Amino acid sequence: MPTADQLLDNGQGVIDPDVFFEMNTPPTNLPEFEAKLEAFVDYHQKNKTRLVFITSGGTTVPLENQTVRFIDNFSNGHRGACSAEYFLEAGYAVVFMHRQFSLQPFHRHYTHNASTGFLDYLVQKDEDTIAVNPQYTEKMKVVLSKYHNATKNNRLLLLDFVTLSDYLFKLKSGTRILARLQEKAMYYLAAAVSDFFVPSQKMHEHKIQSSGGALTLTLDQVPKFLTPLVSVWASKGLIVSFKLETDANLLVPKARQALTRYGHQVVVANMLNTRKQTVTVITKSSQEVVSLTPDDLANHVEIEDRLIPQLVHIHDGWISSDATKACQQ
Numbered sequence: 001m002p003t004a005d006q007l008l009d010n011g012q013g014v015i016d017p018d019v020f021f022e023m024n025t026p027p028t029n030l031p032e033f034e035a036k037l038e039a040f041v042d043y044h045q046k047n048k049t050r051l052v053f054i055t056s057g058g059t060t061v062p063l064e065n066q067t068v069r070f071i072d073n074f075s076n077g078h079r080g081a082c083s084a085e086y087f088l089e090a091g092y093a094v095v096f097m098h099r100q101f102s103l104q105p106f107h108r109h110y111t112h113n114a115s116t117g118f119l120d121y122l123v124q125k126d127e128d129t130i131a132v133n134p135q136y137t138e139k140m141k142v143v144l145s146k147y148h149n150a151t152k153n154n155r156l157l158l159l160d161f162v163t164l165s166d167y168l169f170k171l172k173s174g175t176r177i178l179a180r181l182q183e184k185a186m187y188y189l190a191a192a193v194s195d196f197f198v199p200s201q202k203m204h205e206h207k208i209q210s211s212g213g214a215l216t217l218t219l220d221q222v223p224k225f226l227t228p229l230v231s232v233w234a235s236k237g238l239i240v241s242f243k244l245e246t247d248a249n250l251l252v253p254k255a256r257q258a259l260t261r262y263g264h265q266v267v268v269a270n271m272l273n274t275r276k277q278t279v280t281v282i283t284k285s286s287q288e289v290v291s292l293t294p295d296d297l298a299n300h301v302e303i304e305d306r307l308i309p310q311l312v313h314i315h316d317g318w319i320s321s322d323a324t325k326a327c328q329q
């Protein structure tokens, strides 16, 4: 067991990431997760394909070990699922590590839609035949062909998580497996990860009873996982983290603070209410606002259509600067 000193990394009650892994139990399906990812990474390493590891959706924070209740957040995984499609279009192989039942690439066009349910896309032709409603056929053909292209060529690996702890174990394990691709791997950390959690030793085993009266919760701060991710787990890859705020005055300063604190390459800053129209791409030496125009919006252009090519360009530079370094040695 860790000592009391190890538990607190800075006197502010935040535990060290290593301590988190010692004190929490890995998800039971971690070996299966690792086996699938190893095989996918091996395949693409041989084929020299660039790979992006996308995290997507929100993490849950259980309040009981036998979980009845948990804390969740707003994210439905639109950013991650949509980005995966544009990365595939740019020639990447995609590891899509998403919150179970959140939006998925390609499927997202037909699920989670308030006005059109899955069955609304279908018509019954005769007693034995069901077909796609002709009004949707053209668009569906395009999506289906891209989807088949990705799956046929083994370019999309879907992996999931539910809780914060699941996510963190899989993030660590996943980034370490991808590390063998060195600078050819990009880490695109779009998941909305909780900043607070209940450590398993402090958690109720059984359902919290309402007979106990009002419930007061004390949540610990989640350790800063970008520190080991940037310096150890994925040190050669291009790391793109996201910063989400609701107060516009905090957005850029907080994003810059993250870049300085962790020393990685890119922060994509976004506001909760405008995240589908505007993002700011921040690197050590640049800051660029990427926005959709009213015309773009009318034509259903997605912000990821503009964002992903920029990140691919930054990744080009990252790969070639590494090659230059290697030549100079």
Ligand code: 9Z3
Pocket (backbone or CB within 6 Å): 056, 057, 074, 075, 076, 077, 078, 079, 080, 189, 190, 191, 192, 193, 194, 241, 242, 243, 244, 245, 270, 272, 275
């Ligand atoms: C993001 O900022 C994503 O863009 C969103 C996407 C979660 C806003 P949706 O899934 O939303 O399309 O509904 N992700 C990162 C959020 C986050 O937790 N960032 C941490 C922070 O802001 C840093 S890693 O402190």
